Amino acid sequence: MSEPSPGLETLNYSLPGQRPAGAFAPVLVGVVGSGNLEVLLEPAAGMQCDIRIETSARGFGAIWEAVVRDFHRRHPLAGVRVSVNDMGATPAVVSLRLEQAVSELAP
């Protein structure tokens, strides 16, 4: 196996949404600290839910995808851009932060 190259890993997902989020003020939850992450939700045009992740933990793409798909199953948001800055959070922490962000969207 080759050495992982230094630097961040960027992951992008675009999932078809079903529940339009409408207009809302951007939501930020969490902090980029050790084992933690921040999640920014912003409104976007279209019916997609676009998710962009920047993480210092390289090589965990399959786990990120599982966490993202699980999140999207619970909250099939449409017209939303989700941006994540991650410093090695565990999948459970990532799920909780995503859940927290959605809970702060105006009902």
Add this chain to the structure above:
Amino acid sequence: MTLNIAVSYAECSARERLALIVDRGSFHEWLPPAERVTSPHLAQLGVPCAFDDGVAIGRATLSSRPIFIAAQEGEFMGGGVGEVHGAKLVGLLRRALRDRPDAVLLLAESGGVRLHEANAGLIAVSEVMRALLDVRAAGIPVIVLIGGSNGCFGGMGIVARCADRVVMSDVGRLAMSGPEVIEASHGVDEFDARDRALVWRTTGGKHRWLSGDCDVLVEDDVAAFRAAAIDALDASAPVTLKRLEDEHALLAARLRLLPDAVDGDEAVALWARLGVADAARVPDMDVDAVRALRVV
């Protein structure tokens, strides 16, 4: 019936503190996270950026009066001041000179310069000091609140002492070199950074209160910090020759109190020689009791 349960200032994030210190819903942020004004340096080092570069700045009202406010996030890079982080603080202070709010609040939590950004961070901190002193000279009080678990160290420790007023909780810490830095440079015999009681005796809020380095000592309670900030709104103290001479006299007197090595704990010895009654019991006392002991 309303339950009034104290909210720990130390355990809040920077944004939680912001929301609770100012009048409810009054904070308007400049360069918010969605603007993505982030560090140009961290990605090259494989470190993720934060959308706000670890500091939130903006305007708000406090007790219905207009203020500017900044809050550093200690969990991101230890609150370290990088290029963008520092530029946001400088921009806030310079805008205060133009718009003249009633005060500028700085919710400081920082290990000082963000070493990843080296020279850019050092320059940023010096620019923050210059901008802060300009605001102070203009008669707009700069009020620094210190109570985060990462303390206020390095360049930000100097910035804090440039301000008109410093408010600390007993769990807050304020110093130049942090405990690990002293141990690394002078050895564990000089300073054992793992000795938490020693760290708080020499940098904590009680010590800063008793030695005259902070102006207000409060409990680790967001409401207490808010009340102290409101009290400080008219506490402008421009730097004058007399104020500088008084400060020098205070420091010279402190130096004379401990001329040689002392037996036992140096912090306790200093408090005793300052005239603090029952100095040995200070670490075990609650904030109210310690507040009554100050003699400087």
